Amino acid sequence: SESGCLSIVVLGASGDLAKKKTFPALFHLFQQGFLQAGEVHIFGYARSNLSDDGLRERIRGYLNGASDEHLSQFLQLIKYVSGSYDSGEGFELLNNTISDYETSKNNESGSYRRLFYLALPPSVYPSVCKMIRSYCMNPSSHTGWTRVIVEKPFGKDLDSSEKLSAELGKLFEEDQLYRIDHYLGKELVQNLLVLRFANRLFLPLWNHDNIANVQIVFKEDFGTEGRGGYFDQYGIIRDIIQNHLLQVFCLVAMEKPVSLKPEHIRDEKVKVLQSVEPIQHEEVVIGQYDGYKDDPTVPDESNTPTYASVVLRVHNERWEGVPFILKAGKALNSRKAEIRVQFKDAPGDIFRCKKQGRNEFVIRLQPSEAMYMKLTVKKPGLEMATEQSELDLSYGMRYQDVKIPEAYERLILDTIRGDQQHFVRRDELRAAWEIFTPLLHDIDAGKLKSVSYKPGTRGPQEADEMSRRMGYVQTHGYIWVPPI
Numbered sequence: 001s002e003s004g005c006l007s008i009v010v011l012g013a014s015g016d017l018a019k020k021k022t023f024p025a026l027f028h029l030f031q032q033g034f035l036q037a038g039e040v041h042i043f044g045y046a047r048s049n050l051s052d053d054g055l056r057e058r059i060r061g062y063l064n065g066a067s068d069e070h071l072s073q074f075l076q077l078i079k080y081v082s083g084s085y086d087s088g089e090g091f092e093l094l095n096n097t098i099s100d101y102e103t104s105k106n107n108e109s110g111s112y113r114r115l116f117y118l119a120l121p122p123s124v125y126p127s128v129c130k131m132i133r134s135y136c137m138n139p140s141s142h143t144g145w146t147r148v149i150v151e152k153p154f155g156k157d158l159d160s161s162e163k164l165s166a167e168l169g170k171l172f173e174e175d176q177l178y179r180i181d182h183y184l185g186k187e188l189v190q191n192l193l194v195l196r197f198a199n200r201l202f203l204p205l206w207n208h209d210n211i212a213n214v215q216i217v218f219k220e221d222f223g224t225e226g227r228g229g230y231f232d233q234y235g236i237i238r239d240i241i242q243n244h245l246l247q248v249f250c251l252v253a254m255e256k257p258v259s260l261k262p263e264h265i266r267d268e269k270v271k272v273l274q275s276v277e278p279i280q281h282e283e284v285v286i287g288q289y290d291g292y293k294d295d296p297t298v299p300d301e302s303n304t305p306t307y308a309s310v311v312l313r314v315h316n317e318r319w320e321g322v323p324f325i326l327k328a329g330k331a332l333n334s335r336k337a338e339i340r341v342q343f344k345d346a347p348g349d350i351f352r353c354k355k356q357g358r359n360e361f362v363i364r365l366q367p368s369e370a371m372y373m374k375l376t377v378k379k380p381g382l383e384m385a386t387e388q389s390e391l392d393l394s395y396g397m398r399y400q401d402v403k404i405p406e407a408y409e410r411l412i413l414d415t416i417r418g419d420q421q422h423f424v425r426r427d428e429l430r431a432a433w434e435i436f437t438p439l440l441h442d443i444d445a446g447k448l449k450s451v452s453y454k455p456g457t458r459g460p461q462e463a464d465e466m467s468r469r470m471g472y473v474q475t476h477g478y479i480w481v482p483p484i
C-alpha cells in the first residue's frame with residue numbers, strides 16, 4: 001500500500017452533497033483506520049467566508065453516532081480555504097495551503113497524493129478543472145498522483161456530455177478522472193458479478209431461454225421537495241434511469257468479462273450498452289405526480305417526468321426477446337430499489353399451479369439488502385397443494401454483525417487505491433447517452449406527454465399495464481388444490 005501525504009480537497013465544501021455524503025464518508029473511512037491522522041489532510045474549498053472552525057461546526061451536525069474523541073480528531077484534520085470557482089487567486093491560495101501541509105510532513109520515502117472531490121454543480125466543472133490543472137496539480141518533482149472525482153449530471157444529452165468530456169479530457173487523463181455513479185458502490189450492486197459468474201446455478205439459466213423479463217425498479221416515497229427547479233431541468237430519466245438503473249442493467253445483462261480488471265469489466269458494459277436497440281415510444285410511460293407544479297420554482301407548463309418506465313431490448317444472442325423494464329419514480333408509495341428477474345413458466349404443469357406465479361429472483365438493493373428466490377413448494381399439510389414461497393437471504397439476518405459500508409465511503413477508498421472498476425468510463429458514458437438522447441429530446445419537445453399520478457401510489461396505471469403487456473406475471477397468494 002502507498003504511504004505518504006494524502007490531501008483530500010472537497011470543492012463545494014459548504015454545499016449539501018459535501019455535508020450529507022462526502023464528509024460523512026470521509027469520517028467513516030477515518031473511523032475504520034483507512035485514513036490515518038498522520039498521513040491525511042482534508043481541505044474544504046467554497047465561496048462562503050468561513051473559518052476552519054466554522055466549517056467543522058457545519059459538518060459536525062451530520063456525523064451522528066460518533067464518539068466525541070474520534071470526531072474531534074477527525075475535525076482537526078480539516079482546513080478551510082475560501083475562494084471563487086473561476087479565480088486563479090483562490091486556487092493559488094488552495095495550492096499554497098496544500099503545499100504548506102505537504103512540506104510540514106517528513107515525507108522522504110513516501111509519495112504525494114492529491115484527491116479533488118467536486119461536490120459542485122456541473123456548470124462549474126470545466127472552470128474548476130482548469131483551475132486545478134493550472135494551480136493545484138501535484139508538482140512534477142513529487143512522486144504520487146492527482147485524481148479528480150466528478151459526479152453526474154454529465155451533461156443533458158449526448159452532445160452536451162461529449163462536450164464536457166472533451167473539455168475535461170484536455171485537462172486530465174482518463175485514469176485521473178473518477179466519474180461517480182454511487183449505485184456502483186452499493187453492496188448488492190457489487191455482488192451482481194459474483195452472483196452471476198461464481199454460481200453454477202445461474203450460468204445456464206441466465207438467458208432468453210429461461211428468463212421471461214427483467215425489471216429494475218427505483219421508488220422513492222418523497223417528491224422533489226426543495227429541489228423542484230433543479231429537478232425540472234433534468235427529470236427522472238436523467239436523474240436516475242440513464243445512470244443508476246442503467247449501470248445496474250449493465251451488470252445484469254453483460255457478458256462475462258475476461259478478468260476482473262477494471263478495463264475488462266468496463267469493456268463488457270460498453271458492449272451490452274451498444275447492443276441496446278432504439279427505444280420505442282410505445283414502450284415508454286412517463287408520469288408526473290399531482291402537486292409537483294405547486295413548487296414555485298417549477299414552470300406551470302412543465303412536462304418533466306417524475307416517473308418513467310422504459311423498456312430496453314438487447315439485440316444479442318443471450319437476450320433476444322427479453323424486455324428489460326427500467327422504472328423509477330418519485331412520490332410513490334414506498335422507498336426501495338430492486339431487481340426482479342422473472343423466469344418463464346415450467347413446461348408441463350402437472351400441478352396446474354401456473355397461476356400461482358413463476359420463479360422470480362429478487363435482489364433488493366435497499367432498504368434492508370436481501371436476495372430471495374420465489375419458488376413453488378408443497379403447502380405443508382395433509383393436502384397435496386402447492387403455494388409460492390421464498391428461499392430468502394436477508395442480509396440483516398445472515399450478516400447480523402456486518403456493517404454494510406456506504407456507497408460513497410467505498411468509492412472514495414477505491415479512488416485513493418486507484419481502482420476504477422466501479423467508475424464510469426468515458427465511452428460507457430457516451431453509450432449510455434446514445435440510448436436515451438432521442439427519447440429525451442422527444443420528451444423535451446412534448447412528443448410524449450407525462451400522465452398524472454397521485455402521490456403516495458404505485459405511479460401511473462399505464463406503467464403496470466405496460467409491464468403486463470411485457471409478460472410480467474404478478475404473484476398471487478392463490479392456492480390451488482387439485483381434485484383427488
Ligand code: BG6
Nearest residue numbers: 182183220239240244337366407
Ligand atoms: C441521486 C438522485 O443521484 O440519487 C436523487 O439525484 C436520488 O434524486 C438519489 O434521491 C437516490 O440515491 P439513494 O442512494 O438514496 O437511492
